Amino acid sequence: MVTSSRDPERTRQRILRAARREFVAKGFAGARVDAIARAASVNKRMLYHYFGDKEALFRAILREGIATNLDLVAAAPADPADLLPFLAARVLQRVDGIRLLQWEALGHGEGKLIAEDERRKAWVEGSERLRDAQRAGHVHPDLDAEYLVLALMALTMFPLAFPQLVRMVTGTRADDPEFQRRQARFLRRLGACLRPQPPGTAVRAGGRRGAGAPPAEARLQTKEKHQ
Template sequence: MKEFALRGFAGARVDAIARRARINKRMLYHYFGNKQELFEATIMAIQADKEELINTGPRDIADLLAYIHANVGGKRDWMRMMQWEALTYGDREVPAEAMRAELFKPSLERIRGFQREHGILGKETPELALLILIALASYPWLMPQVARMLTGHGPTEPQFRRIYAALLRRMVGYLTRP
């Protein structure tokens, strides 16, 4: 993941990945077939990690958003991987897209529950509701320079993290029907 996160798919080298993993390059090819399959396996591991983060977080939606934001900061490599994937594929289909889309189903069920219980984004489809909640929780980590330019603080700074967590908790109120 570190090699793909640093250089993207095109720039990553299998030799460097094997060195980082402290294994023989032939063994890497034995287990993963080729660089594309290794990249796809890495993306799948990231997707599973994201789903676990969402599904094991606090039950309260306001606390969940703040929790996701706080924990995404420690997952900078997989965020970079997602950015590389976005740059590489744009709006074209990504590797293992159908299988990866299935991994969102538990999160979509959780969103449906939040919509029933709290009315959060109740007029939106669960898919769009989840998309906007993920965007709210992750944007400062994806674009730290914008966060810093707008607030004077980057997302790693305790002051920013405190005020942004409070904002995310308030956002739940804004997104809930009266």
């Protein structure tokens, strides 16, 4: 039933919630303003009063994600052994955002994206944080910060974007607590490999180092025992 509201902010939030569900389910191209209006219990005229058109509504949804991404970048730990599990845990709370990215990739290809310049800011901030971590001695200085951002995104988002491959490779579901526990352990160890290594330290096949674990590895093993 279509209703009216004298509380503009509540109405706006109701429209946004309905729009997010519609965009996640059908993508920008497949989403219908009529369906969003019905789900939000408003008429189309009221929806257009708040957001102007479908693209403006989608832009508002994306802006929520931009704010969340910037908060995530600000809160991210500098030590890569902590950073990777931190990102993976946050991505678990952002499944809708991954679905929107998948729809966008299918529909836009290499063309200009909605709110692209605004959205780029979070990734630029992420690259700068990694450079800060490199200057502070937390991350190996030879790694390209932009490509490291891409690698971190791939490592943490892939399981939720392609859960069928997770099941085929690991035998567990991406939403299974056992998979998430193993993933966090793996990411913590992988993150430790991104730290600057003492001169002469070599990693053998299988990830084992030469005689005597270096301090970084020893710290990581101690940390895992207490978790």
